Amino acid sequence: MHKITSRPKKYFSRYKKPLVEFPNLIEAQIKSFKWLVETGIGEVFKEFSPIADYSGKKFQLEFTSFSLSESKIDENNSKINKLSYQGPLKARVKLTNKILGTVKEQEIFMSDVPLMTSHGTFIINGVERVIVPQLARSFGVFFTESEIKGSRYFGAKIIPARGVWIEIESEADGGIYIRIDKKRKFPATALLRVLGYETDEMLIKAFSKDPVVAETVKNLLTKDGLKNLNDAYIEIYKRLRDGDMATADNAKEFIHSLFTPERYDLSPVGRFRFNQRFEKGMGEEEMARRTISKEDLVTVVSHIIFLNNTPGAKADDIDHLGQRRVRFVGEILQQKVRTGMMQIKRNIQDRMSIIDVDTAMPIAIINQRPLQARIKEFFTTNQLSQFMNQENVLAEIEHIRLLSALGPGGLTRERAGLEVRDVHPSHYGRVCPIHTPEGPNIGLILHLSTYARINDFGIIEVPYIKVKNGKLTGEIIYLNALEEEKYNIAHAGIPYDEDGKITEEKVEARIKTEPGRVSRNEVDFIDVATNQAFSIATSMIPFLEHNNANRALMGSNMQKQAVPCVLPEMPLVATGVEELASRDGGRLVIAEEDGIISYLDAKKIVVNGKKEKTYQLINFLRNNNFAVFHQRPLLNVGDKVKKGDILADTSSTVNGQISLGQNIFVAFLSWSGSTYEDAIIISERLVKNSKFTSVYVEEFTCIVRDTKLGPEITTRDIPNVGELKLKDLDEDGIVRIGAEVRENDILVGKITPKGETELTPEERLLRSIFAEKARDVKDTSLRMEHGKRGRIIGVKIFSRDLGHALEAGIIKKIAIEVAQIRNISVGDKLSGRHGNKGVISTVLPEEDMPYTEDGTPIDIILSPLGIPSRMNLGQILEIHLGMAANSLGYQAIVPSFLGAKHEEIKEELKKAGFPENGKLKLFDGRTGEVFEQDVAVGYMYMLKLHHMVEDKIHMRSIGPYSLITQQPLGGKAQGGGQRFGEMEVWALEGYGAAYTLREMLTIKSDDILGRSATFDSIIKNETIRPPNSPASFNVLLNYLRGLALDVNLKKGENESR
Secondary structure, eight states: OOOOOOOEEOTTTOOOSSSOOOOOOTTHHHHHHHHIIIIIHHHHHHTSSSSEEESSSEEEEEEEEEOOOOOOOOOHHHHHHHHHEEEEEEEEEEEEEETTTTEEEEEEEEEEEEEEOOTTTEEETEEEEEEEEEEOSSSSEEEEEETTTTEEEEEEEEEEEOOEEEEEEOOTTEEEEEEEEOEEEEEEEEHHHHOOOEEEEEEEEHHTTTTHHHHHHHHHHHOOOOOSHHHHHHHHHHHSTTTTTTOOOHHHHHHHHHHHHHTBBHHHHHHHHHHHTOOOOOOOHHHHHHHHHHHHHHHHHHHHHHHHSSTTTTOOTTSSGEEEEEEEEHHHHHHHHHHHHHHHHHHHHHHHHOOOTTTTTTTHOOHHOOOOOOOHHHHOOOOOOOHHSSSSSSHHHHHEEESSSSSTSSTTTTTHHHHHHOOGGGGGTBOOSSSSSSSSTTEEEEETTTTOOOOTTOEEEEEEEEEEEEEEEEEEEEOOOHHTSSSSSEEEOOOOOOTTOOSSSSEEEEETTEEEEEGGGGOEEEESSSTTOOOOHHHHTTTGGGEEEHHHHHHHHHTTBOOSSSSSOOOSSSSSHHHHHHTTTSSSSEEEEEEEEEEEEESEEEEEEESSEEEOOOEEETTTTTTEEOOOEEEEETEEEEOOOOOETTEEEETTEESSSEEEEEEEEOOOTTTTGGGGEHHHHHHTTTTTEEEEEEEEEEEEEEETTOOOEEEEETOOGGGGTTTOOOOOBBBOTEEEOOOOOOOEOOOEOOOOOOHHHHHHHHHHHOOOOOOOEEEEOOOOOOOOOOEEEEEEEEEETOOOOOOOEEEEEEEEEEEEEEOTTTOEEEOOOOEEEEEEEEOOGGGGGGGTTTOOBEEEEEEETTTTTTTTHHHHHHHHHHHHHHTTOOOEEEOSSSOOOOHHHHHHHHHHHOOOOEEEEOOTTTTTOOSSSSSSEEEEEEEBBBBBHHOOOOOOOSSSOOEEEEETBBSSSOOEEEOHHHHHHHHHHTTTHHHHHHHHHTTTTHHHHHHHHHHHHTTTTOOOOOOOOHHHHHHHHHHHTTTOOOOOOOTTOOOOO
């Protein structure tokens, strides 16, 4: 077994321990699903209970209680057997028959609901998925501004969770108007009258607190032209329902119905934001009001008038995190359940009107299919339900902590402008300003910062330590983005003594979100940690403060693409987050109680404590990214363990630390042009020692169907196949575990009946001698794909006989798992943690690599030109400190913004016996001569990324042609060719290579007749005939003719055809 050595940790002088405990990184997801199970589903059933028939005289149906049971199979078996990890949702239903006066109760199965696993994911059809939280606009009131004739006028939007949107606008004429659901506008006074201020006197009294506002309202009343309350009802009704006849009664009924609790819900978060904005009470009674009251509307209109009369007033910033909230899986799924229940309610009412009164039972009235369809659709097709990124432990954790501004009810890539994508001051400590994708989703997909938490309203809060009179009190206070704007907050890196007293007179701080310097007595709060602003992946970059932000972004993303190595190593230079983050991924095996290990093997660990506890280990399980997930025992039989100790590592952790790569001896050196464009030169030693070797597992599935001509059969007896090809197949035609396979080898032998044709006399004779045996079958075996190789590590058979649920017409499915050991090779992509990526250009023999004075050869040569323009100097500091750490036998811990100082690194190099500048004399391995200048060398933590050459290398000699253009297809997956495109044509034109160009565009491409004739000419050794016109040219002519243009081709003078 690969023995992993542990190193003592070394902290440097600036290091300060974070002031709060490291949070549980996936708690928010788990809490949200727990809320759904305990409260959310019950709320929906309560909303739709009771349901009466349309007349209200025959039936009444009530949902009295519900239960969501555990899954019958555990998480691992769900994955292995390709099943969903789900539990049945049952409801207790009471049907009251009002005609007969009877009550019937039944427990009814409503739907299967996928259950959350212990690490915050869902398993759907054996595939692990994540429901990504959505960062959406919050409910409540927002103030807007518009410019009319050079002047700014303010308005407001009141956005509820359910119900009509109210938009209030100011006009240049001094009027204030309201639109409901973007319909035509009407005077604001009309809605105020309808909500309760019936007379002019009542209206003026409601606004009497501020004389300016009261005066504006008087002017509004003179303009609105409404004599009484009925006029107000009719005015609003006409604007909302233009075509209908407006009478006072139907207008009154319609308008009041818009604001009933059943149809209008501001939601708790909407009410919280409203009351917080206007500094109203937060008591239970206040928070329970979920509709818009007349007082609320008066408050909003008053504020609009105040803004209109205040020079320099500003509207709300919609990109501020105070105006946005996070919708987690519980809330989103509750909405889907509500939608399904609406459909069920309509179906129930329809059934009630036609069912026989005497025999009616609850189960006969309820049709659960709409609910089942909504839940299934959400987990399988919704934009927020994503295939989990399982490249390594870090990728899993960061996927669960992702925030998306896309998805239903969110933004779209096309509509999102620069303002939405940009970093905002309110992101500090809540959303990572660095970690976001590089493509079209930049700024729309975000990651939660390390210490951020989400409260019950979905608002992101950050912990701070209270500071009083320049001294840390130790009291932790969580602030949301709007509350934070009132205070001066210092960075965690400022100096303070052991008693918590800030030592400097003036310190850098965020003064009401703006950067500046304040006296220590003016500081209200201090950050809890220096990496508080960053996500987990960004916090794992050492010397982050010395890197350009763009490169830090690449470093954060590339750590998530690192392929776990067979022999992982913990980094020599780490940030301290690696150990803390790995615990919450749910992948480590952690002791649940004290005890002694009594038994241990590759599949289980048995701990004897108060009672015996067995921990099952996962071995070589294929994950979503074709990588292998594997758990390795860390301890030995007889070892004592305490509760919380790590019993087993994963494929991408070492001693519980996230370890994604290898510590490599690197030199920054240009080497015969092989480091051109960031290319990397590696030593053959890395290949020999399996330093970057990884395991890649693919699954190939063979489906055995029942066809019209009879069932398909898996067998070893395949027509026209030699014995050599069948050597690894068993009697059922299935390949044995452990067999080595290459492209075109048979994995599952399968024959399919062929359609009967007219038999020849010879065939009739054979048929009569051998009876059925000579019947026509064709070979439809599952073969290894082109360019693939590996060893068989698993065979799974799913069939009806074994109790598996299969689709109609399928007899059985056979899944073959093929593992491939991939060593590092030319074309693979390597990267450091600082965004310093490159592709391997050469693998040099060990003896040709440059070597140091003591004869140690360099492992990797990197280009020195990659640093000045990229400004990612963290890598230079990392190699110097890594050099010292390797020699002195410790692991250096350098958190973001609290790393080792330059002087300390120099001191460490000195202790280790190296020059202070970290540069050594190097000798050329080919000639033995010393290089003219000293070279920067040291240990860098390098990652092998999943962009491996074996998946990308491609060539085309044969392959299909496109039906329309008759040109070869594009892309590796289609067996396509390399396109000789527009710019390549220009290149040949530039060289005047007319005949080469003609060949490229005709006989080598889509001249159908010409390419066949050329093939014949080559075979017969004849002169190649002149080409014809290409097929794509004929397509163009037909397009033009389709546009009614008469296009005819004329022959040239010298042309024979």
